[in-house]
Amino acid sequence: MIKDITSTAATIAIAMLLPCLSFSQNFEADSVFTWQLVETNNIGSQSTLKFIPRTGVTPTGWDFGDSNTSTEVAPTHTYSYTSWDDSVTVTLNYTLNGESLSHSREIPVSPAFFFVFPDRNLGRLASYKRIFLNAYRIPNHPDSLGNLRFTWTVDGSPLAGNAFDDVALDQWPNIYYTFTTAGLHQVKLNVRNSNSGQTAEFTQTIRVLPDFTSGKVPLENIPNVFTPNSDGVNDNFIVPTSGTAWFDFRIFSRSGGLIYKAESSVLVWDGKNNQGTDMPEGVYYYVIEDLSGQYESAKGFVYLFRGKK
Known part of the structure; x- marks a missing residue:
């Protein structure tokens, strides 16, 4: 029996279990069409996909990329594959x-293919923190799984946690993960059909930086100007880090008065003082100390320029 595992529950956001992510920002957000995985028993060698045009789009023909075509509005097509990283151009x-x-x-x-994203809210503020999303938008909800079961491993070790309360359901199809070391890491997703026993798997190599194995590293790419004018561009003073250190972060006025102080795992300042008042344009002095010992201390000047919205 074929069951569409992404139908009614597809609207349940991953944010139920991954608070930093919602489907409003995903790998299909700007697409003319999307696709869904339709569950079949032989996932070890085949994938059945349903293609769905965006509202307002009137299909005149589909080319599935394997010499097959269709004139249906929302067709379903089955692919055979021999390699876990096979892809087609539709x-x-x-x-x-x-x-x-x-x-x-x-x-x-491959039903096991997955995409890698930074934390949606932190981005380059936390390079060790990543989101792994299965390619078929199956959300972290038991009603969406059908007979599919997901298992994640990093560098050959099964991940702890990131699992359903019911152990028979295995792990979530989408996970949030914080790496503990830099370097190249092998992340693998194994997908099993509990009805047929067939499996599919996919592995990606993830490079994580910076590397702290040789001692403290300098903070890099510290901006010397930012423009907190709410235009969505360069609105914050941002210093990229691993997201795993713990910082004492202070901002002083040019005359030496402390206007902002925070202890945090990320380095970001929005141009306000600790009372939430916008600070005027001008030059400010920052002092950054890593209390966890991963980064060298840093100090310098930054120019706050509001400009026009």
Whole structure:
């Protein structure tokens, strides 16, 4: 029996278990079409996908990238694959607002393929923190799994936690993970069909920096100007870090008065003092000390320029 495992529960956001992420920002957000995995028993060699055009798009033809085509609006197609990292280029010919257009996407065919993202809220503020999303948008909810079971390993060791309360359901299909060391790490997702016993797996190599094995490292890419004017560009004073250190972060006025102080694992200042008042344009002095011993201390000047929105 074929069961669509991403239908009713697909609207349940991953944010239920990953607070920093929602489906409003995902790898399909700007696509002309999306796809869903349809559960089949033989996941070790085949993937069945359903393709869905975006609202307002009128399909005139699909090219599935394997010499097969369709003129259906939302077709379902089964791929056979021999390698875990096989992919196909799917093309949709369509009309939009009376114009004939074409859109292509490269799509992985292994049910175990996953994407890697930084923490949505922290980004480059925390390079050791990553989000791993299965390629088929199956959310972290028991009703969405069907017969599929997910198991994650990092560098050959099964991950602790990131699992359903019911141990029979194994781990979540999407996880949030903080690396503890720098370097190259092998992250693997194994997907098993509990009905047929067939499995699929996919491994990605993740490079994590900076490397603290030789001692403290300097803070890099410290900005000398930022523009907190709410235009969405360079609004904060941001210093990239691993996200695993613990900092004493202080901002002083040019005359030496302390205006902002925080202890945090990330380094970001929005141009306000500790009472929440916007500080005027000008030059400010920062002092950053790593209380955990990963980074060298840093001090210097930054120019706060508000400009125009």
